[in-house]
Amino acid sequence: MQRDLLDALRCPGTHEESWLVAMVLEASGPTLLVAELACPVCGAEFRIDDGVAHFAGLAPLERHTPALPAEPYTSDMVLRLAALLGVAESQLPVGLVGRHAAASGALASFVSAPQLLINGGSVIPGPGVSRIVVADRLPLGVETLAAIAVDAAHATSPFLESAARALRLGGHLVAPAEAPVPAGMRELARDATEWVAETTTRASGLVELRRRAPDSVG
Numbered sequence: 001m002q003r004d005l006l007d008a009l010r011c012p013g014t015h016e017e018s019w020l021v022a023m024v025l026e027a028s029g030p031t032l033l034v035a036e037l038a039c040p041v042c043g044a045e046f047r048i049d050d051g052v053a054h055f056a057g058l059a060p061l062e063r064h065t066p067a068l069p070a071e072p073y074t075s076d077m078v079l080r081l082a083a084l085l086g087v088a089e090s091q092l093p094v095g096l097v098g099r100h101a102a103a104s105g106a107l108a109s110f111v112s113a114p115q116l117l118i119n120g121g122s123v124i125p126g127p128g129v130s131r132i133v134v135a136d137r138l139p140l141g142v143e144t145l146a147a148i149a150v151d152a153a154h155a156t157s158p159f160l161e162s163a164a165r166a167l168r169l170g171g172h173l174v175a176p177a178e179a180p181v182p183a184g185m186r187e188l189a190r191d192a193t194e195w196v197a198e199t200t201t202r203a204s205g206l207v208e209l210r211r212r213a214p215d216s217v218g
């Protein structure tokens with residue numbers, strides 16, 4: 001996980017939004033390899049192990065790291081995904097959830113934004129790519145993502161709502177056609193398999209945090 005992402009992380013617990021206190025145990029340049037993360041509100045603890053941040057709690061890890069489909073992510077699919085995400089370059093990361101993580105390497109040719117692979121299974125991340133494993137919602141603060149693609153295995157209402165919250169204003173959310181479009185998002189396009197929507201309202205986060213790290217919320 002990239003050190004830059006620390007500012008964007010929040011406790012996934014169901015209390016008021018809180019950043020996490022990090023104790024870094026091993027790092028390689030900007031990449032955190034081993035670290036302990038703790039929530040000052042509820043005391044929950046999370047770990048970065050082998051460069052991967054784990055937020056799945058006590059639930060079995062297998063449930064949250066579905067095997068990638070046998071069909072490869074073709075170059076046509078990568079081009080289409082790049083178009084739907086609508087981001088050419090950005091300081092904020094682009095989230096690739098579940099099977100979309102398989103597009104990571106090829107997508108880097110079209111989208112220069114940092115990438116955040118979420119429950120990406122065995123995908124090997126390239127340089128500057130962060131990996132996290134999550135349960136039913138994203139442990140991210142408001143306006144911390146440029147765009148995000150969510151696969152069918154993760155397209156539940158709580159997950160999509162947490163994705164909408166994490167998007168910057170105008171950021172795109174790509175999700176399967178059968179999934180509900182979260183409140184506060186405007187549908188831009190839809191076909192038989194997917195829709196893409198953009199955020200039209202600002203979510204509210206921690207006022208203290210905005211003061212502390214104004215650069216991370218633009």
Ligand SMILES: [Zn+2]
Pocket residue numbers: 011012013015018039040041042043044
């Ligand atoms: Zn907490």
